[in-house]
Amino acid sequence: MSVGKKIPRVDLPKGLRRDTLAVREGLPPSAWGENSEALFLTSSFVQPDAATAAARFANEEEAFIYSRFSNPTVTMFERRLAALEGTEGCIGTSSGMSAILLLGMGLLKAGDHVLCSQSVFGSTIMLFGREFGKFGVETTFVSQTDVEAWRRAIKPNTKLLFAESPTNPLTEVCDIRALSLVAKEASALLAVDNCFCSPALQRPVEFGADLVVHSGTKYLDGQGRVIAGALCGPEQLINEKFVPVMRSAGMSLSPFNAWVVLKGLETLDIRMRAQSERALQLATWLEQQPQIERVFYPGLRSHPQHELAMAQQSDLGAAVVSFIVKGERLGAFHVIDSTQVCSITANLGDTKTTITHPASTSHGRLTEAQRQAAGIAQGMIRVAVGLDDVEDLKADLLRGLATL
Numbered sequence: 187m188s189v190g191k192k193i194p195r196v197d198l199p200k201g202l203r204r205d206t207l208a209v210r211e212g213l214p215p216s217a218w219g220e221n222s223e224a225l226f227l228t229s230s231f232v233q234p235d236a237a238t239a240a241a242r243f244a245n246e247e248e249a250f251i252y253s254r255f256s257n258p259t260v261t262m263f264e265r266r267l268a269a270l271e272g273t274e275g276c277i278g279t280s281s282g283m284s285a286i287l288l289l290g291m292g293l294l295k296a297g298d299h300v301l302c303s304q305s306v307f308g309s310t311i312m313l314f315g316r317e318f319g320k321f322g323v324e325t326t327f328v329s330q331t332d333v334e335a336w337r338r339a340i341k342p343n344t345k346l347l348f349a350e351s352p353t354n355p356l357t358e359v360c361d362i363r364a365l366s367l368v369a370k371e372a373s374a375l376l377a378v379d380n381c382f383c384s385p386a387l388q389r390p391v392e393f394g395a396d397l398v399v400h401s402g403t404k405y406l407d408g409q410g411r412v413i414a415g416a417l418c419g420p421e422q423l424i425n426e427k428f429v430p431v432m433r434s435a436g437m438s439l440s441p442f443n444a445w446v447v448l449k450g451l452e453t454l455d456i457r458m459r460a461q462s463e464r465a466l467q468l469a470t471w472l473e474q475q476p477q478i479e480r481v482f483y484p485g486l487r488s489h490p491q492h493e494l495a496m497a498q499q500s501d502l503g504a505a506v507v508s509f510i511v512k513g514e515r516l517g518a519f520h521v522i523d524s525t526q527v528c529s530i531t532a533n534l535g536d537t538k539t540t541i542t543h544p545a546s547t548s549h550g551r552l553t554e555a556q557r558q559a560a561g562i563a564q565g566m567i568r569v570a571v572g573l574d575d576v577e578d579l580k581a582d583l584l585r586g587l588a589t590l
C-alpha cells in the first residue's frame with residue numbers, strides 16, 4: 187500500500203535525522219508494546235463488518251486487507267526505506283528484478299520507448315531488451331557516462347530513462363543530475379537503481395531522479411539472507427501507477443523477508459561505511475600488484491569518474507571492487523579457485539566477502555557482443571567486500587595471484 191497516509195505513524199518528533207529514522211521509522215507498536223518491530227505473518231486481515239470491508243476494498247478507507255498488497259511489516263519496511271531515500275513513498279517487492287518489472291508495468295505501454303544504460307545489471311538488460319520487447323516496448327541501450335549520447339537517443343515516445351550507479355561490475359558512475367535534466371527536457375521520468383550505494387551513501391532524488399529502484403537482497407539486508415526489492419518515489423505516482431499493478435500482478439514482498447530487511451536497515455549506515463573503507467584498502471593494494479592489469483573502484487583516483495562519484499556518494503566508493511587479471515579467463519578462474527576465505531558466489535552486499543567471474547555468471551546470458559559493449563572482460567573478477575579483515579582478504583587473493 188506504499189506508505190499508507192491514514193495508517194497511524196510512529197510517535198516521533200519532526201526533523202529527525204537519517205540514523206534515527208533508520209532504527210525508528212515504521213508503525214506504532216501493537217497493543218503489546220513490543221520494542222522490536224513485529225512480524226505479521228498473516229495472509230489476510232479480519233474486517234469489523236461487511237460494510238467496512240466494502241469501503242476498504244473500494245479504497246474509500248485505508249486499512250490492511252490482504253498481504254498481496256498490504257501488510258504492516260511490509261509497510262514498516264516501506265516507510266523506513268522511503269525515509270532513508272528521502273522519497274514520499276515506497277512499495278516493497280519480492281525481488282530487485284520485480285521492482286524493475288513493476289516500474290515497467292506501471293509506466294509503460296506498447297509503443298513506448300525506454301533509454302537504458304548499456305552497463306546495468308545483466309538481468310535488467312534482459313528484462314528491458316527481451317521481456318518488455320515482447321509487449322511492444324522498445325529499449326535503446328546507451329553509454330553509462332556519455333550524457334550527450336542519452337540526449338541524442340531521446341525519441342518523441344521516450345517515457346523512461348533507467349540508470350544504475352555505480353554499475354555492476356565495472357563501477358561506472360553516471361551523472362544523475364545531468365541525466366535528470368535530459369529526462370525533464372523529454373518529459374520522461376528518470377529511475378535509478380541505487381543498489382550499489384544504498385541510501386546510506388547516495389540518495390538519487392537529491393540529484394533529480396524521480397524514482398529509485400532497490401534490490402533489498404543486497405546491502406539493505408546486508409547479510410545475504412533473503413530476496414527482496416523496492417521502488418521508491420512520489421506518493422501520487424506510487425498510488426496511481428504502481429499500487430494497482432501490485433494488486434493485480436502480485437510481485438509482493440513477503441512479510442518475513444520485509445522484516446529481515448527492515449532490521450537490516452538499522453545497521454545499513456555503519457556497514458556501508460565499514461565495507462567501503464575495507465574496499466578502498468583492498469583496491470589500493472590491488473592496484474600495486476603486478477599480475478593485475480586494471481582495477482575498477484570509484485574510490486581510487488585512477489577511476490575515470492572519481493570526482494563525480496565522491497560528490498554523489500558521500501565521499502565513499504562503496505564496497506564492490508573489480509579488477510582484470512593477466513591470463514584472461516583461465517587466470518581469473520585460477521585466482522577465484524585459489525581463495526579459501528572469499529565465498530565463490532554471484533551475490534553481493536553480504537558481510538561475507540564474495541568473489542565472482544562476471545563474464546560467466548551475472549553477465550553469462552549476454553551475447554559476446556553485448557558483453558563487450560558492457561565492457562566485461564574474460565579476465566575480470568568482482569569482489570564484493572564484506573566485513574572480513576582486509577589483511578585476510580589480501581592474503582586470500584595473493585594465493586592465486588602469486589602463482590599466475
Ligand SMILES: *Cc1c(COP(=O)(O)O)cnc(C)c1O
Pocket residue numbers: 281282283284307310350354379381382400401402403404413414415
Ligand atoms: C542484484 C541486483 C538486482 C536484482 O535484484 P534481485 O533482488 O536479485 O532480483 C538489480 N540491480 C542490481 C544492481 C543488482 O545488483
